[in-house]
Amino acid sequence: MKKILIAGSKGGNSKTSLSLCLAACLAQSYKVCLIDTDPQGSLVSFKDLLGIDLCEPSELKKNSYDVALIDTAPYLSNKLPDLLKQADYILLPCRPNVFDAVAIKTIISLLPPQKPCGIVLTQVQHRVNITDVLSVLQGYNVPILKQTMSYRVSYARAALQNIFETDDIKAQKEILSIVLDVFAQL
Ligand SMILES: Nc1ncnc2c1ncn2[C@@H]1O[C@H](COP(=O)(O)OP(=O)(O)O)[C@@H](O)[C@H]1O
Ligand SMILES: [Mg+2]
Structure with a gap:
């Protein structure tokens, strides 16, 4: 089972939305589970609408799925170091502003070496210049995915309607391209 962790030290930067959309995309070809490790558990209330299995963190030890998408809390919880260790890939969402770009440094400093x-x-909104943000992010020695996630209404509704429906x-296309970028490194 491949474990993809979606993490970040700030709220509101699309961790939950991305977890959902990536799970929806991968569920077309793989046996996928979503694991919500955020005690606020925003995914739990939408369980029945998505058609995607929502599992407890204990599922990580069972290996009964092809891929696990793990959503995390918007702060550095005490569960995080273990999750970072267990993950096969760590995806770090970042909104295109310098505050988020600077804040992401905290979680980057916790990443296990070579992970x-x-x-x-x-x-990402059309016509917003992201050059300054990219130059901050490029200083971290962490790959930056070529594909970005735009600001779109369908993402804001992702918990209500599977974007692939x-x-x-x-x-x-954006989500598929993010999946391909991630899988290229798995
Ligand atoms: N790409 C996007 N386009 C438009 N709205 C988005 C997008 N990603 C997230 N949102 C909205 O932004 C808010 C925060 O997103 P969420 O995924 O809950 O972030 P997090 O889990 O990191 O706190 C939610 O209201 C969500 O619907
Ligand atoms: Mg969330």
């Missing part, structure tokens, strides 16, 4: 990981820019082809 496959990548930063993905999220909630909408007609938002652009969102589907």
Whole structure:
């Protein structure tokens, strides 16, 4: 079972939305489970709507799925070091502003050495210049995914409707491309 951890030390940077969308994408080809390690558990209330298995963290020891997507809390919880250790890949969402780009440094400092990981820019709006943010992120020696996640209404509704069951082809293409970027490093 491949374990993909979506982590970050700030709230609101699309961790939960990305976990959901990546799970929805991968569920088309693999046996996928979503694991919500955030005590606020935002995914739990949507369990029945998604058609994706929502599992307890204990599932990580069982190996009954092909892929586990692990959503995390928006702060550095005491569970985080173990999750970072167990993960096969760590995805770090970051909104395109310098505050988020600086804040991400905290979690980067906790990454186990040699662990496959990548930063993905999220909630990227058209015509917003991301050059300054990229230059901060490039200083961290962590790969930055070529594909970004745009700011899109269908993502904001991702917990209500699986984006792969909408007609938002652009969102589907973005998510697939993020999946391919991640899988290239697994
Ligand atoms: N790419 C996006 N486009 C538009 N809205 C988004 C996008 N990603 C997240 N959101 C919205 O932003 C808010 C925070 O996203 P969420 O995934 O809950 O972040 P986190 O889990 O990191 O706290 C939610 O209201 C969500 O619907
Ligand atoms: Mg969340």
